[in-house]
Amino acid sequence: MSQEHAGEKNVPVIELRHVDKHYGDLHVLRDVSLSVARGEVVVIIGPSGSGKSTLCRTINRLETIDSGEILIEGEPLPQEGRELARMRSELGMVFQQFNLFAHMSVLDNVTLGPREVLGQQKEEAERYALELLGRVGVAEQAHKVPAQLSGGQQQRAAIARSLAMRPKAMLFDEPTSALDPEMINEVLDVMVELARGGMTMIVVTHEMGFARRVADRVVFMADGQIVEEGVPDAFFDHPKSQRARDFLDSIKGH
Ligand SMILES: Nc1ncnc2c1ncn2[C@@H]1O[C@H](COP(=O)(O)OP(=O)(O)OP(=O)(O)O)[C@@H](O)[C@H]1O
Numbered sequence: 001m002s003q004e005h006a007g008e009k010n011v012p013v014i015e016l017r018h019v020d021k022h023y024g025d026l027h028v029l030r031d032v033s034l035s036v037a038r039g040e041v042v043v044i045i046g047p048s049g050s051g052k053s054t055l056c057r058t059i060n061r062l063e064t065i066d067s068g069e070i071l072i073e074g075e076p077l078p079q080e081g082r083e084l085a086r087m088r089s090e091l092g093m094v095f096q097q098f099n100l101f102a103h104m105s106v107l108d109n110v111t112l113g114p115r116e117v118l119g120q121q122k123e124e125a126e127r128y129a130l131e132l133l134g135r136v137g138v139a140e141q142a143h144k145v146p147a148q149l150s151g152g153q154q155q156r157a158a159i160a161r162s163l164a165m166r167p168k169a170m171l172f173d174e175p176t177s178a179l180d181p182e183m184i185n186e187v188l189d190v191m192v193e194l195a196r197g198g199m200t201m202i203v204v205t206h207e208m209g210f211a212r213r214v215a216d217r218v219v220f221m222a223d224g225q226i227v228e229e230g231v232p233d234a235f236f237d238h239p240k241s242q243r244a245r246d247f248l249d250s251i252k253g254h
């Protein structure tokens with residue numbers, strides 16, 4: 001990528017143009033266009049099965065698309081090969097399940113990518129890993145294996161692991177859904193800090209308080225389509241579509 005291109009402020013960090021995808025007969029993404037600016041936090045909400053996870057997974061090509069385009073800082077995602085691996089490593093992804101390697105210490109989990117993919121020396125990788133683990137509040141757990149950590153601690157370590165790759169953007173797919181209630185906030189707090197620090201983020205979540213507080217924009221999906229989007233207060237207080245009103249009614253009180 002040219003430096004000029006990368007430095008341009010107006011080029012969206014992530015852009016989807018008319019993306020379509022099927023699983024067999026199921027039209028899971030329908031003409032989805034979405035543009036995420038540098039430093040922007042976009043929260044995606046919508047009913048189960050509406051395609052939120054699929055959308056996230058297409059953005060770093062864990063899933064292929066049938067048609068349309070996905071651009072990262074203005075460059076199309078390559079189909080495969082080295083370039084794809086490089087661009088994929090520039091997008092951090094945190095899932096519902098923590099996905100840390102069980103047999104490795106937390107520190108080794110965090111330094112693996114920087115050492116293997118970025119070619120960092122052990123000391124350099126460990127120094128930054130410990131800084132990040134400190135930032136997410138689990139520095140004391142660095143030498144433990146994941147099973148010795150709580151779910152909330154594991155998820156925070158998983159965030160640190162993504163950050164260690166110095167990603168251009170972070171994708172979160174329901175990062176708190178598998179957590180016990182008392183651990184949800186400790187993970188959300190880390191995400192709030194990241195957002196405040198200027199990280200570009202796409203967050204799929206059912207945490208409406210987080211969405212209201214942190215999102216620059218809320219995107220509502222249903223049946224594989226973006227039905228409505230807007231700033232949080234406008235969206236939550238005055239949803240325009242019946243689909244969004246029904247959805248918001250259905251989750252009230254949860
Ligand atoms: N690998 C797959 N093969 C076939 N169908 C799939 C596959 N993955 C997802 N689907 C289907 O695609 C649709 C969208 O799934 P997706 O997981 O993207 O929804 P979601 O909005 O993330 O839902 P949830 O809120 O439950 O996580 C669903 O009907 C799902 O059953």
Ligand SMILES: [Mg+2]
Binds near residue numbers: 052053054173
């Ligand atoms: Mg999902």
